[in-house]
Amino acid sequence: MKNCSAGSCRVPGCSPGPCGLSLRSGVPAVVRMVLGGLLVLAGWTKLGIYTQAGGFFDTTAYRNTYDAVHAFHLGLGEQTLQVVARALPWTELITGLLLIFGLWARGAAVVAIAMMLAFIGGIASLMLRGMDVKCGCFGALKLFCGDQPMGWCHLIRNTVMAGAGLLVLLAGPGCPALDNCRKATQTSRP
Amino acid sequence: MIGRALVQGACIAAVALAIGTVHALMKPLRTWDSEAPKPRQGPVSPAPKPSLPGDGGAAPTAPHAQPSNQLSPPTPAAPHDERMITLARLKELMAGALPVQVVDAREPHEFAQGRIPGAINLPPSAFSGGIPEAVNQRMSRDLAAIVYCSGGNCDASKSVAMRLKDMGFSQVYVYEDGYTGWTMAGEAVEK
Numbered sequence: 001m002k003n004c005s006a007g008s009c010r011v012p013g014c015s016p017g018p019c020g021l022s023l024r025s026g027v028p029a030v031v032r033m034v035l036g037g038l039l040v041l042a043g044w045t046k047l048g049i050y051t052q053a054g055g056f057f058d059t060t061a062y063r064n065t066y067d068a069v070h071a072f073h074l075g076l077g078e079q080t081l082q083v084v085a086r087a088l089p090w091t092e093l094i095t096g097l098l099l100i101f102g103l104w105a106r107g108a109a110v111v112a113i114a115m116m117l118a119f120i121g122g123i124a125s126l127m128l129r130g131m132d133v134k135c136g137c138f139g140a141l142k143l144f145c146g147d148q149p150m151g152w153c154h155l156i157r158n159t160v161m162a163g164a165g166l167l168v169l170l171a172g173p174g175c176p177a178l179d180n181c182r183k184a185t186q187t188s189r190p
Numbered sequence: 191m192i193g194r195a196l197v198q199g200a201c202i203a204a205v206a207l208a209i210g211t212v213h214a215l216m217k218p219l220r221t222w223d224s225e226a227p228k229p230r231q232g233p234v235s236p237a238p239k240p241s242l243p244g245d246g247g248a249a250p251t252a253p254h255a256q257p258s259n260q261l262s263p264p265t266p267a268a269p270h271d272e273r274m275i276t277l278a279r280l281k282e283l284m285a286g287a288l289p290v291q292v293v294d295a296r297e298p299h300e301f302a303q304g305r306i307p308g309a310i311n312l313p314p315s316a317f318s319g320g321i322p323e324a325v326n327q328r329m330s331r332d333l334a335a336i337v338y339c340s341g342g343n344c345d346a347s348k349s350v351a352m353r354l355k356d357m358g359f360s361q362v363y364v365y366e367d368g369y370t371g372w373t374m375a376g377e378a379v380e381k
Contacts, residue, residue, distance in 0.1 A: 087210025107198020
C-alpha cells in the first residue's frame with residue numbers, strides 16, 4: 001500500500017487524484033485554465049519567444065512591449081522601462097503556466113488580479129488624460145478588442161479577467177490541479 | 191488561505207522580476223535616446239595634457255581631422271547618422287540630389303487626413319507582424335529615411351526610426367516638429 005499524502009505526486013503511482021464531474025471543482029479548473037492560457041499567450045507574444053521573422057526573443061516584440069509601457073507616460077527612467085518591459089511578459093508567462101498546471105494556483109491568481117488591477121488603473125488614466133494608445137496586450141493577435149485604442153473594451157476585458165482570478169483565489173484551483181497532490185490523502189495498490 | 195496565497199504571489203512576482211531584470215540586462219533594447227550620438231569633441235575639448243619637459247617633439251593625434259572628399263551630408267566623424275532634424279534641414283534633404291524617403295509614423299486615419307507630400311505611412315503598429323510590406327516594396331535601405339509623427343511629445347517617430355535601423359537602414363532621421371510643424375510653416379500637404 002502506498003501512502004499518497006503531502007507531496008505525493010512525486011511518489012510513483014500517486015496522482016492528483018480522480019476528478020469528479022462537479023461544478024464546484026470543474027468550473028474553477030476551467031476558469032483557471034482559460035485565464036492561464038490567455039496569460040501565457042500574452043506573455044509569449046510580448047516576449048516574442050520565437051517568430052519566423054525574428055528568431056528567438058524577437059527584438060520587434062520587445063520594442064512593441066517597450067513602446068506599450070512607454071505610452072503610459074509613467075515617468076519611469078530608461079532602465080526601469082526596459083526592466084518593466086521584460087519583467088511584465090515573464091510575469092504573465094510564469095503566472096499563466098502556474099494557473100494552467102494548477103500549481104500555487106491561488107498565489108498565481110493573486111498575481112493575475114494584481115496585474116489586471118494595474119492594467120485597469122493604467123487604462124483608466126489614459127482615458128482620463130484623453131490619450132489614444134494602442135494596446136500591446138496580445139502582440140499582433142489583437143484578441144477581443146481588435147486594433148482600437150485602449151478604452152472601455154479593454155477595461156471590461158481586464159475586469160472579467162480579474163474576476164476570473166478572484167474566482168480561482170476564493171474557490172481554489174478545482175480539479176485537476178497539481179496543488180491537489182499535496183492535499184490528497186489516498187491510498188493506492190502497488 | 192489568503193495569507194499563503196499572498197506569500198506565493200510575492201514569490202512568483204519576485205522570480206518573474208528577477209528573470210525580467212536579468213533578461214533586460216543581458217539583451218538591452220537600443221532606443222533612440224540611448225543611441226544618440228555623444229556630443230562631438232571639438233579641437234579644444236580634450237583636456238590639455240600637461241607637457242613634460244623634453245617631450246616637445248611628440249606628434250599629437252588629430253581627432254578633428256576629416257577627409258575632405260566626403261559627398262554625403264552627414265559628417266563622417268559622427269558615430270551615428272541618425273539625428274533630430276529641423277524643418278529647414280528636412281527641406282534641404284528633400285531638395286537634395288539624392289532622393290529621400292519620408293515616413294509618416296502616425297496612425298492611418300491621421301495619415302489619410304493629410305501628410306507631407308510623398309510620405310509613406312508606417313505607424314509602429316505596422317511592425318507588429320514583422321517587416322511591413324511597404325518597407326520591402328517601397329523603400330530602399332541605402333537611402334535616407336526621415337520619420338515624423340504629430341510633433342511635440344509624440345514618440346511614434348522615434349520608435350519607427352529605431353525599427354528601421356533594426357531592419358538595416360543606415361541613415362535614419364527624425365523630423366522633430368512633425369506634421370504640426372510642417373503645416374504651421376505653411377508647407378504644402380498631400381491628401
